[in-house]
Amino acid sequence: MKRVRELRGRRGLRPGIGSPFQILLLACSFALAGYAGVRLLADDWLGVALWFVGAALLHDLVLLPLYSVLDRAVTGGLGAARHREWTSYVRFPAALSGLLLLVWFPLIGGRVDASYQGVTGLSADGFLARWLLVTAVLFGGSALLLALRLLRSATKRRSPDVH
Template sequence: MGEPLARLRATYGAGPRHLLVLLLCFVVTGWVALRVAGEATWGRMLLWFIGAVILHDLVLFPVYALADRVLRAAVGVPGRRAAPDPARRVPVRLALLNHVRVPALGGALLFLVYLPGVLGWGADTYRAATARERVPFLGRWLAVTGILFLISAVVFLLRWRRWRAAQRRSGPPG
């Protein structure tokens, strides 16, 4: 009995209770989506949901995992398994990494939410639904993403200056 559970944990990454709860969440989510939407073409909705899961798990997750690895290497933050060298400024580099991750995640999330508008798709659908012309989503998305990065950079610089002042007050490590 112990070996199958250990194999499941090694393969899946968690225990059977986690898998059961996750599957139950998918069932409840599917049931709620069907009930709330009242969609007569539930098969198309299910197909869209499965397609979104496959797109995320097989395409998007490897892309942003690779982007995170590249960003870690560029900033100089060791991987999770590597022991950090105390002589290197890993906390500062990790803070820099996080100050890049947060606005990138915000910009990516906005891009996915407003994807048709940002890419210029669906002008007729938008006009039919709202009786208005579509606004320039691409420019606004770029502006908001730029502002997110700017705010994050300012916060990082303020935190870095405070950290440097504290380092000078405490003196050289001894």
């Protein structure tokens, strides 16, 4: 507590603004976001607004409770097994896999028009298999990292044999 008071005394209560480069970068990002918003809303502002509200409602009313329950189940299961610190090794690949599924759902689910191939020149086949492969690689890599961590911690705990 004393250390916090000393640091406040030296710096005062003034919030850090950042370097001029950071301020310039922030201003440019706001300008780019404003430009994109104006261009996006110029054509079909009602459709964009409905999509945005629908996406927010879908996330808040369906997806957030769903992945909160799943996270609670994983955390509880690993906590019951006394390995709660392993939670990140499940959360990370699950979050990336879920994000890929969310972004590419129409292609993964096979819900594309016949015009997709004509417009893109690509086949809509194989997205499910590739998503499953990426998911397996993510979980496999996470399991490998966990195994390496456990192996390293096991070798640190072991005392060297003295001959």
